[in-house]
Amino acid sequence: MGLSESVDGIISEMLALRQILRRTAPLHRFSEADLKMIEEAAESCEALLKRIREEAGVHQP
């Protein structure tokens, strides 16, 4: 997977989250299914961010 694919992956997860926000506005009372999706999206983004750092050669502190 290249850098641009990782970036696409994060954008894609965020767009999915936006749909949840739109569906639940303005109170954002999430269902179990929504919470599961949010959790999975966050996990996926964390993995993609890690990969971006590695592939871009960002030096970890």
Add this chain to the structure above:
Amino acid sequence: MKIPRKRLDKYRNLKRDFSEEDHVNLQPIQRGGVLSEEAMRAIIEFGDGYSTCDWCPPKSARLDMIERPPIKDFYVDLAEFLGMDTARVVTRCREAKFIAFRMLGQPGDCVVVDGLAHYSTYIAAELAGLRVKEVPVGGAPQYKVDLDAYAAKIEEVKSETGRLPAAVLLTHVDYQYGNVNAAEVVGRIAQDYGVPFVLNCAYSAGVMPVDGRKVHADVITGSGHKSWAASAPTGILALAKSLEEKLLSRPSVQGDLTGRRFVSKELALLGCTVMGAPLLTLIASFPTVVERVERWDEEVEKTRFLVGELERIQGVKQIGERPKRHTLTHFETEPFFRVSQSHKRKGYFLYDELAARKIVGIQPGLTKHFKLNTYGLTWDQVRYVAGAFLEIAEKYGLEVS
């Protein structure tokens, strides 16, 4: 000229005042155009200017012939979905109406339209050189178009001009009351007279089932940004086979020096029409749209629920046909007007109260009557809106049953 950097700052980081992520938006013209997730992805992918043209020109140098992305297939599927034979995407519904009027009529001809037609119908007719003859609309509280009167109007045009009208147009669902007209009644009349029938589906196709063949439509016009979960500007022009040659005729112009001709293009479309992000959002939302029209009955059910709840406020009345058969709804709200008379914010109090509850889309300043649209809202959101109106009514001492 160089523009100072400071002056340019307002063009950066553009944001809406009310995001769909944090508000319930009841704006009557916006609900059907809220993007699908796939359309949001398409905007990012195809936002660059000519990004749809990576594989252009195809064998025939025309937008509707492009196979990657699948524009060619989309046009075929779009026509089939509407029960028509051919479809094109243009900039707006009004452009589709203009093209139909321009290509069907001669200057001085008449077009017969319903008295609740959108202003753009009249302007399209004028630009096409046509005169407008209106079919009357019944009075309060239902404001129904007298569909049978189309026959009398056609006769009137015939006796006045010696010619049949160039076309008849019916607004399938009007913008004022959200009344759903029985298109097949006008379709049959037009067919009997041999006059082309243009059905304006700006508020119907894309949110509710529409079958052009069933209602004898020769032309269907639609709005992508109003009803197809697409970005503006996107309009739909769908045709019966019988009108294809007339409306999509090829240009005959030829350069007098170069001898250049452009016979592969379509004259009234001025060649390629909408491309890039708007077209791709329309295409990307198409699977969602095909599925969502099947759930139309539930959308109407939500609207009827909201009407029932708002009419618990004594004096609030939904106008237009009853029971509702569309999600665009017009209310007379005399009790809120009474409140506004003594409120320091006058007519803006209702807008303020709703905005404080993160509900937007009711026109600021209106309290005597207003329109809203619940299309695509969840049941929870519709209940939330109903609760907010009742809460505001009680806060100002209005009688709630």
